[in-house]
Amino acid sequence: MSETFVVIGGDAAGMSAASKVKREEPDRDVIVFEKGEWVSYAACGMPYYVKGDVDDLDDLVTVTPEEFRDERDVDLRTGEAVVDIDRGARTVTVQSGDETYEQPYDDLLVATGASAIEPPFDGLGLEGVFTIHDMDEADAIEDYVTERAPETAAIVGGGYVGIEMAEALSARGLDVHLYEMLPHVLQPFGEPVAEVVEEHLREQGVDLHLETAVSGFAGDERVEAVDLEDETVAADIAIVGVGVAPNTDLAEAAGIELGPTGAIATDEYGRTNDENVYAAGDNAEATHVVTGEPDHVPLALTANRAGRAIGQTVTGDPTPVGEIAGTAIVKAFELGAARTGIVDEDQAREAGFDPVSITISASSRAHYYPDGSELTVTLFADRESGRLLGGSVVGREGAKRIDTVATALKAGMTVAELQNADLAYAPPFSPVWDPILTAAKVLAGKLE
Structure with missing residues (x-):
């Protein structure tokens, strides 16, 4: 008799985990409960649907319920809400219309997301x-x-x-x-x-x-x-x-511990205080790559990545869910704005650092190449160690350069190491000294 993996919540983390488990162990029973009718949808695209850039709401759905059921063999039960978790019996109580029933599990993922405040x-x-x-x-x-x-x-x-x-x-x-x-x-x-x-x-x-x-x-x-x-x-x-608040009532009622942020506390593999219960997505904490402390930053990649890792762990390949840096980017009319890590002096001090920061403006392209625009870059570092702590970027083009800073944070690089990174150059794409390198060079000088 195969083991049963039960997932509560049918969006990014939940469906990533369910799909991964089915790929690794096709014979395992995988049951997903989703109280609504929508699953695996791109919430980040909703403003662009309202704007008119996206023609149909269904275009935001990555994988349809029918595809999960028919092609991935996931037992997806939409319109059914889990109302109780009995960790001792390893069962969940499910509300389906006017009826309730018990569903046993061997491993459980709580991926209940967050709600608008x-x-x-x-x-x-x-x-x-x-x-x-x-x-x-x-x-x-x-x-x-x-x-x-x-x-x-x-x-x-x-x-x-x-x-x-x-x-x-x-x-x-x-x-x-x-x-x-x-x-x-x-x-x-x-x-x-x-x-x-x-x-x-x-x-x-x-x-x-x-x-x-x-x-x-x-x-x-x-x-x-x-x-x-x-x-x-x-x-x-x-x-x-x-803002949003993590949906933790169900987990908390079952004795699953919350962390200092108010989201569900997890270890590096997404496990809660119950070794058979995992949590991932907008309702769960993750470890911040700069501070090493629990943090709650509800973003799409964090949820997808954690869900996939938990699916691997459940099927016998222990896989960390990964650290987070709070890397984010937003479109504001013709501007792009992005950030990663720590970009606030008070937050840096609270984390035990002595922050030093600089803000520079540079062209997004070689000065002679047409259609370049000004890019504003801010970088933060620790005065004693020179370690990069975070940064932000804003401009009409080039905001995705924040990924260079996020990668440097993951690598634990110093500002001096970042300024020597071998980044690509051609006039249509950047000056010889990319704005990120220029910012790192200026900050390194300030630290000397």
Whole structure:
């Protein structure tokens, strides 16, 4: 009798693990429970569906439920929710319609993801007020914009979702107001990036309200305005994008330990405090490559990579889920902004480093080659060791250069070592001294 691998959650981590187990051990029973109907979808693409760059919501689905069932032989059960985990009996209780049943497991993966944070705002239930964290929400926003033809949008939160939705709704012809309670947008990217992005957002017609707290929304049945501390501003649609929280209630109720970030604590193989229970994706912690401490950075690659590794471990090939650096990139109209590692002095000090940083601007191409643009690069290092701690990049082209910095972090390189990296050069692609190398050279000089 074959062993049974049960997965709770049918998106990136869960389906990566299920697929890997089936590839390695085709005879093993693999059962995936997904409370919704969508699986294996690209949540990062949802703003571009609302914008109109993606024609059909189904285009965001990587592998369909039918393909998982028929081609990969995964027992995928959509519309069925796991409501309890009994670790002693090694069973999960499943809600299917009005009925419940018990499903035994030998190994269990909790991949329940995260949910959009809903602040205690007045009027959050008004028609026209949305979060955007799943496919149905994205579809509802697109329908609302198409059918109701709103003219003014209020976006609450200046993170990834806020910036991307500002672009999406501007492209749909709306007058966009973006509200951020902090001094800058894109707080995890650092001030040099934020200042460039903010200037560009204003150039694109976005009305920025920084250091502005929203208290709620006003309207009869539909949203008509956003309430601030000392004024009310008209709004026909509102998007609340203030972050996500890991879905840990199910695991916590079963005695699965949470870590210091509030997400599920795991070891290097994705195991929880129960050797037969794993966790991966937006509900789980991972180890930060710079600090060596647990961190929670819910991003797509982290989930996919961890799910695949857990699938290998479950089938007898112990595979670490990998460290994270919080490497991220976001499109802000015509700009790209990216970051990795530590890009904040206070965070660096809290981690035990003595941070030194520089910010430089350089051309993305050779100065004589047409269509180059200014790229702003910030790098952080530890004063004593010279170790690279992190960096950020922002500009009209070349933001993917952040991958060079992320690779250097993974290798534990010093700034002096990074400045001597043998990067490619040709005039259409970079100056002789790539902006990353120039930044490393300047920072190395500052450390001398």
